[in-house]
Amino acid sequence: MHLLLIEDDPALHTTLQRSLVRAQMQVDVCSDGSVALQRWTDLxxxxxxxxxxxxGVDGLDVLKLARRNGLRTPVLILTARGTVGDKVLGLNAGADDYLPKPFDLDELEARVRALHRRNADNPPPQSSDLQVGELRLDRTSGAIYHRHQVMDLTPKELALMGALMSRPGHAVSKERLFEVVFPGQADVQYEAIEVVVYRLRKKLTATRVSLVTLRGLGYLLKAE
Known part of the structure; x- marks a missing residue:
């Protein structure tokens, strides 16, 4: 089992890491909320x-962003905030279990293993849809949804978005996008892609997804 421990107390995460490694788990540690989401995504x-x-970033916000970005990893919240209200907030944000400090190491290990078994027994349904942040491309209909609402996009905008959403986190070159958006149109200049990009950026303003230009590489979609 591969576990990511996001905890800023050096003494505590050292103790937990040693204990869980002895329990035959692979453990990575992150102590800063501002980089936790990226570590979660990478690992x-x-x-x-x-x-x-x-x-950097509060743990609840890290969890909300992770769920918004489509990360479905089982999460055990570990915190000194022991009130019922805090527990409800954590579970509503997408946590699967909650263990207040102080706690017993054996109980922590048991709960982690239970979450892992539950996830293995109930894998998420497979979907051919593409998702970046709050945006979802329904491959059956070709429509792009933002929070369950169909976005009003032109065919060229849809083609460009489809090419970018199929490569989440990776840049797609202007040349490749041109082939997708303007197939067989040799009389159209490459700069026409920039016009489509400009219009898309305006339509993406309220979606928490940005269309980023990487000089020399192309364009990519980035969820906030």
Whole structure:
């Protein structure tokens, strides 16, 4: 089992890491909320143990962003905030379990293993849809949805978005986008892509997804 421990207390995450490694788990540690989401995305762990009180970005915000970005890893919240209200907030934000401090190491291990088993027994349904942040491309209909609402996009905008959403986190060259958006139209200049990009950026303003230009590489979609 591969576990990501997001905890800023050096003594505690050292103790937890040693204990869980002895329990035959692979453990990566992150102590800063501002980089936790990127570590989570890069590592794709089996289970995340998440403290709520983190420097940079609060643990609840990290969890909300992860769920918004489509990360479905089981999450055990680990925190000194022991009130019922805080527990409800964590579970509503997308946590799967909650363990207040102080806690027993054996109980932590048991809960982590339970989350892992539950996830293995109930894998998420497979879908051919493409998703970046709050945007979803329905490959059956060809429509792009923002929060369950169909976006009003032209065929060229849809073609460009489809090419970008099929490569999340990666740049797509202007030349490749030109082939997709203007197939067989040799009389159209490459700069025409910039016009489509400009119009799309205006339509993406309220979606929390940005269309980013990477000089020399092309364009990519980035979820906030």
């Amino acid at each position: 794709q762990p089996d289970v995340v143990v998440l403290d709520l009180s983190l420097p």
